[in-house]
Amino acid sequence: METLGDLSRPILMGILLGGLYALIGLGLSMVFGVMKLINVAHGDLMIFSAYFAYALMTTWGIDPILSLTMGIPLWFVLGFAIQKYMMSRAFGISMEAPLIIAFGISLILQSLAQIIWSPYSRGLQAPYALGYISLGITTVPRTYLLSFVAALVVMLLLREFLRRSYLGKAIVAASQDKRGAELVGINTGRVYAFAFAIAMATAAIAGVFFGLTFPFTPTSGFGFLVVAFGVVIIGGLGSMLGTFIGGIVLGLTQTLSGHFLGGSVQMLFVYLIVFVVLAVRPQGIFGR
Amino acid sequence: MPAVLVAVLAVFPIIGIPRAWLLYLFLFFVYLTMANMWNLLAGYTGLTFLGPAALIGLAGYTLVIVTWNDLPFYLGIIGGGAVAAAFAGLIAIPTFRMRGIYFAIGTLVLPEVLRNVFYIWKPIPGDFIGGGAGYIIKGIGGLSLTEFYWLALAIGIVSIFVMRIVLRSKLGLGLAAVRDNDRAAASSGVNVFALKLYAFIIAAFLIGAAGAIFYIYQGSIAPVSAFNIRWLMIALLATVIGGIRTEEGPLVGAAIVVFLHFLLARYGELSLLIQGVILVIIMLLVPEGIVGLVRRKTRNYQSLSQLGARR
Secondary structure (H helix, E strand, C coil): CHHHHHHHHHHHHHHHHHHHHHHHHHHHHHHHHHHCCCCCCHHHHHHHHHHHHHHHHHHHCCCCCCCHHHHHHHHHHHHHHHHHHHHHHHHCCCCCHHHHHHHHHHHHHHHHHHHHHCCCCECCCCHHHCCEEECCCCEEEHHHHHHHHHHHHHHHHHHHHHHHCHHHHHHHHHHHCHHHHHHCCCCHHHHHHHHHHHHHHHHHHHHHHHHHHCCECCCHHHHHHHHHHHHHHHHCCCCHHHHHHHHHHHHHHHHHHHHHHCHHHHHHHHHHHHHHHHHHCCCCCCCC | CHHHHHHHHHHCCCCCCCHHHHHHHHHHHHHHHHHHHHHHHHHHHCCCCCCHHHHHHHHHHHHHHHHHCCCCHHHHHHHHHHHHHHHHHHHHHHHCCCCCHHHHHHHHHHHHHHHHHHHHCCCCCCCCCCHHHCEECCCCCCCCHHHHHHHHHHHHHHHHHHHHHHHHCHHHHHHHHHHHCHHHHHHCCCCHHHHHHHHHHHHHHHHHHHHHHHHHHHCEECHHHHCCCHHHHHHHHHHHHHCCCCCCHHHHHHHHHHHHHHHCHHHCHHHHHHHHHHHHHHHHHCCCHHHHHHHHHHHHHHHHHHHHHHC
């Protein structure tokens, strides 16, 4: 029982962390599922949202979560514009063109963040996100619980949106069969732009909760792109539950390997798991 | 004519051209090698390989192991290439199972994994060395920029010849078939896995050797800079700006990347921003690159003039 008591904390932390990872992976999964594009700028767009909230917090003292009322619409428009004016053209050029353009965007965002906010590590603070909270058997940082709840809310909302609204159904239809969707009168170009915009809105949310949980630098995005990709690969496409489980698998991998083998190896194990799953089952464990 | 050009380039350090120029040319040849080999993989084989940093970092650390064991530095270059090639052969088995975009992401993860490995694993044990601090390269005390330049010139020329030979051989023909449609190629008797593997190993050897030469010049290596996405950016920028799937593309692209590198060096971070903007603009407006564009224009012109002549 002694070891179990020791383990309750890393396990609980891992599950909560998994929620945050799933939230990061959500937008990537959407773009990947609908447009078959790996948006390598996803991590950087997420970190840029954290910086945006940081700027509002330091200049006007706006609460990071409250600042999302500005962040979400802004990222939504940004995503719509990126898809409409860049990616839609790139799809017609070649297979690697959208990937290379996403790389360019990633580079631009990283250097912009470095110019504006310097390479030093920053963090978001809110009075309600400080300290620890007791969850019966053990205590966890408040930010972990906060991110987990936010991830649950965003996922449930997105699920209902995709199931019930016309636009949501159109997005699902376009991801399943582009030509078929066009035949029944869906404007796939527009649907793609909306899908990208929604993915960016979730990236904005993920960025703020990430910034509350961990310190970040302009280059933090890339490592979490790999994590987000791992979430998508383990969870498979088009499955909200799968994405959630994917996040928890990686979260647990990180906290448990950190617990048993020390903090320096925890990310190594996360990346290794992503690579192994890719090699063994590229379509994902819960994928179609 | 090419022989004369090579001879002129080779005597540059002897006739005493400015050090800065030698440095530009050194970087040009190192980048050219990487871009050429990236073009061979992404342009001619259909392997969108996003992990050149893994090969370069491994070669750099091989150089460390070789020179710290008091072996000559040129063994480090050959060993670096060999280790990179062996690594490529090893990861070919899992990564070739991944198709298209999955291969791209699978190889993007590799430098991340290796960077974490070299944070922990110390190939040469000791205090104050290895881990995040990295190593210096030993046994290169007697060398100057002149020798580094000749090494880079040699590897650059080798990479051009390798491209020419590979593309004009049966291997190149098979690779083109694999790139265009690997299933059709397989069904007409092309051994897809073997061909991809040959191209991958050849490219990995030269990328690794070029990386080792770079680290001989740099004089030190650390995980953050060795397994850095910057290497991918260099290969990608040079190939895309010059023209992917053209033989001359990397030549033009690598020259522009070196030029940008030094032109924008004093702007620091702004330099990366401008490179990103250039990458996006080139890809959107001239996806075939500068060489591709020039070729298209001249071809149009030629066919027009032929039309005129026929009349």
